[in-house]
Amino acid sequence: MTEEERRITYPLDAGSYSLLYEIGSGVSAVVYKATCLPLNSAVVAIKAIDLERSRANLDDVRREAKAMALLSHPNILRAHCSFTVDSYLWVVMPFMAAGSLHSIISSSFPDGLPEPSIAVVLKETLHALSYLHGQGHIHRDIKAGNILVDSDGSIKLADFGVSASIYESHPSSSSTSSSSSFFNDMAGTPYWMAPEVIHSHVGYGIKADIWSFGITALELAHGRPPLSHLPLSKSLMMRITSRLRLEDAHEQCGKENDKKKKKKKFSKAFKEMVASCLSQDPSKRPSADKLLRHPFFKNCKSPDYLVKNVLQAVPTVEERFKEIRIGGRHPDEADSGGSASPPVKNRRVSGWNFNEDVFKLDPVYPEESDDKCAIKCIQFSGDELISNGDQEGNKESKVEEEELAKKACEAPPNSAILKESLVPNLVSLLSSLELQRGMVMDVLAHCGCKDGKEQKVREQREQQLLGYVRSLQQTVVDLNLQLQREMKRNCELEEALDSVRRRSGEKQRTTGT
Amino acid sequence: MKGLFKSKPRTPADVVRQTRELLIYVDVNWNSRDAKREEKMAELSKNIRELKSILYGNSEAEPVSEACAQLTQEFFKGNTLRLLIICLPKLNLEARKDATQVVANLQRQQVHSRLIASDYLEANKDLLDLLVSGYDNVDIALHYGAMLRECIRHQSIARYVLESENMRKFFNYIQLPNFDIASDASATFKELLTRHKSTVAEFLSKNYDWFFKEFNSKLLESPNYITRRQAIKLLGDMLLDRSNSAVMVRYVSSKDNLMILMNLLRETSKNIQIEAFHVFKLFAANQNKPQEIVSILVTNRNKLLRLLSDFKTDKEDEQFEADKAQVIKEIAAL
Numbered sequence: 001m002t003e004e005e006r007r008i009t010y011p012l013d014a015g016s017y018s019l020l021y022e023i024g025s026g027v028s029a030v031v032y033k034a035t036c037l038p039l040n041s042a043v044v045a046i047k048a049i050d051l052e053r054s055r056a057n058l059d060d061v062r063r064e065a066k067a068m069a070l071l072s073h074p075n076i077l078r079a080h081c082s083f084t085v086d087s088y089l090w091v092v093m094p095f096m097a098a099g100s101l102h103s104i105i106s107s108s109f110p111d112g113l114p115e116p117s118i119a120v121v122l123k124e125t126l127h128a129l130s131y132l133h134g135q136g137h138i139h140r141d142i143k144a145g146n147i148l149v150d151s152d153g154s155i156k157l158a159d160f161g162v163s164a165s166i167y168e169s170h171p172s173s174s175s176t177s178s179s180s181s182f183f184n185d186m187a188g189t190p191y192w193m194a195p196e197v198i199h200s201h202v203g204y205g206i207k208a209d210i211w212s213f214g215i216t217a218l219e220l221a222h223g224r225p226p227l228s229h230l231p232l233s234k235s236l237m238m239r240i241t242s243r244l245r246l247e248d249a250h251e252q253c254g255k256e257n258d259k260k261k262k263k264k265k266f267s268k269a270f271k272e273m274v275a276s277c278l279s280q281d282p283s284k285r286p287s288a289d290k291l292l293r294h295p296f297f298k299n300c301k302s303p304d305y306l307v308k309n310v311l312q313a314v315p316t317v318e319e320r321f322k323e324i325r326i327g328g329r330h331p332d333e334a335d336s337g338g339s340a341s342p343p344v345k346n347r348r349v350s351g352w353n354f355n356e357d358v359f360k361l362d363p364v365y366p367e368e369s370d371d372k373c374a375i376k377c378i379q380f381s382g383d384e385l386i387s388n389g390d391q392e393g394n395k396e397s398k399v400e401e402e403e404l405a406k407k408a409c410e411a412p413p414n415s416a417i418l419k420e421s422l423v424p425n426l427v428s429l430l431s432s433l434e435l436q437r438g439m440v441m442d443v444l445a446h447c448g449c450k451d452g453k454e455q456k457v458r459e460q461r462e463q464q465l466l467g468y469v470r471s472l473q474q475t476v477v478d479l480n481l482q483l484q485r486e487m488k489r490n491c492e493l494e495e496a497l498d499s500v501r502r503r504s505g506e507k508q509r510t511t512g513t
Numbered sequence: 514m515k516g517l518f519k520s521k522p523r524t525p526a527d528v529v530r531q532t533r534e535l536l537i538y539v540d541v542n543w544n545s546r547d548a549k550r551e552e553k554m555a556e557l558s559k560n561i562r563e564l565k566s567i568l569y570g571n572s573e574a575e576p577v578s579e580a581c582a583q584l585t586q587e588f589f590k591g592n593t594l595r596l597l598i599i600c601l602p603k604l605n606l607e608a609r610k611d612a613t614q615v616v617a618n619l620q621r622q623q624v625h626s627r628l629i630a631s632d633y634l635e636a637n638k639d640l641l642d643l644l645v646s647g648y649d650n651v652d653i654a655l656h657y658g659a660m661l662r663e664c665i666r667h668q669s670i671a672r673y674v675l676e677s678e679n680m681r682k683f684f685n686y687i688q689l690p691n692f693d694i695a696s697d698a699s700a701t702f703k704e705l706l707t708r709h710k711s712t713v714a715e716f717l718s719k720n721y722d723w724f725f726k727e728f729n730s731k732l733l734e735s736p737n738y739i740t741r742r743q744a745i746k747l748l749g750d751m752l753l754d755r756s757n758s759a760v761m762v763r764y765v766s767s768k769d770n771l772m773i774l775m776n777l778l779r780e781t782s783k784n785i786q787i788e789a790f791h792v793f794k795l796f797a798a799n800q801n802k803p804q805e806i807v808s809i810l811v812t813n814r815n816k817l818l819r820l821l822s823d824f825k826t827d828k829e830d831e832q833f834e835a836d837k838a839q840v841i842k843e844i845a846a847l
Contacts, residue, residue, distance in 0.1 A: 012690035012691055013690065051738070051739065051742075052782055052783065052784060058696070058739070058742070058743060059700070061696070062693075062696040062697070062699075062700060065692055065693045065696065066655060066693055066696075066697065069655060069693045070606070070610060070655060072606050072607075081691065081692075081693075082691075082692040082693060083690050083691065083692050084692055084737065084738065084739045086738050087738045087739075087782060089692060089739075135610070
């Protein structure tokens, strides 16, 4: 924002604004397109945050407002002003006519954007990140839904602090499953979250933003973040266990996919850039400044390139929002991923997304011992798969979770932390498994009326899937038991320690007197 | 060849001295609109940024304590802090933010295990009045506010602000229409009234009458939702603090206070209701309830019991349930 723009003073009362229509909504906030009457009906966006409903305490809201008031960069959405209207906080912001990239993608580019457009978006986003990080801010919620585009192709990063997303609609937010309410307590939106954010005890760092930036790159390339067809809890588990594996559904649905899939080729520079952001070790991820010097951004077009190549194909923000609204009433809308999972076009099938293209992200991490030569393979669909872990499939997941359980039991100093992060995860995993099971049954019932041969195949699949679900459930139950046992043991040990201490204290006292 | 003419690296003290000279220049020559002033302004911004990177380190280096000590000593030897605060409105946004961070950091720097910032402020208390009045100016409010909150980390400085006439201004600042500024003022207000326990207790007992009169009428009975919500939370924090127990006993013996609290209990806002309960319970738990308090509670016994029995927190809260049971018992037994 230029100095001049800042000098315009926006009025601080609701009466000076006329709300036109909703352009986005979240759990505790609604975003409107509005006009400011005293300023010649200048168009603005107003985010109305329900302070009574928002979970964030008021200090967080204050910090976010302050950050937004003091940041000044062409690629960062800055608030014009903010004021309270009864129990709502109104944040008046520039209106970004083309909406968020998430909404652009889901309305017009379900399979992702072409690479030159991605480069433009990412480069502008990096400028914003570089400024933010230079100012000592961490965004913590980088994703396509928070990258906004204006009608001239200019790009701004939005939403500081982790309240509801600007311009982001969560049609399924009302169906709060147990898992989604749990995740509301965590910063960021789960599919974009870096492993060390999930391991929240490690703390956030600037490099967590870089991870999310990498995931956002994949989201722009494919239309959705990796692992997003999995339920949230599962997706998180996979990242905690340091493996993003090829999913079993891939083998089963591979043939169908091949027909549908549009072959997509991405440049080596792009793949290399994304891979560097997704390094498991935060210190190995490059800084925003370093990324800006990456060859991928060398011949990057200017933002107006987006006008012709992206924006022309996209309906207006208000049309898009209406569409989502109408779609939101569909009974099949219920989504295993909870409120945070993006609306996907062919929802009707199920939350599993069996018919989506195969996995793109398959970094295979070798054993912890040799992390120097971490081989990461980013598989872009249509490209050749270069991974060594893709056939391990079913068994692997069990092994993995057993490993996890072992870790939980073997590492007493960490066990408390592990428990803290594991128990809620396991609980939510269990509930989401139940949910998926129901959905799988639904799908199968749906397919049941097809011809005989297919039905047999499907029945086989059903058995396989149910077996998989059951074995996972069993593992979860086992893990829970083990954890409980471990906790009990811990308690006993602590008691013993306590009594030893007490006894030695008494001894000292008696010898003292 | 260029390297030959390069001046030798400046010491932290040099950077402070140069910053001071530039500040004096900018202060004196503000009205001349020439290229030279622009140049000096740019140089000043660069110097302030350099001060910041000495104090906080940068991406390549951690801060060095010896350099920080040198900088701090030179800074407070001269009148740099005063100049910087006075000239802040003339700086651009980035330089203002840097200056604010520099001032914040300096409050914690020790030289020969003394916080010399505190000594300086004690000798220049008018600067605190200046910082408080920043809330009147939209452009500098957040910067002065942040500096002020760092300065009142020093107990003697907090005492000065509490006892100054400025304290009364906060009741209005908290309700400014601009949310950024109002909430910053309210954070400072809270800090003043909770940070230094003994000073706060002394202030509250000395200034009980006017302070709670203002607090009740302007904040707890404000038409503004956010003001009421923040005020009732702060009241709870103050009264439940052990060091303020004398003040608490006095507060919960007043019928007028009880009436205000009972009105807050009826609010539609859950957050306000819950915070109000945490203060209300003190009235009920008071073992020496004045007669007029007892009679209000008895008159409204049925309504109160009904309200309390329907009263639940969103999350399970054992302490809350226990408190509630106790209050219900107390009221039922009257």
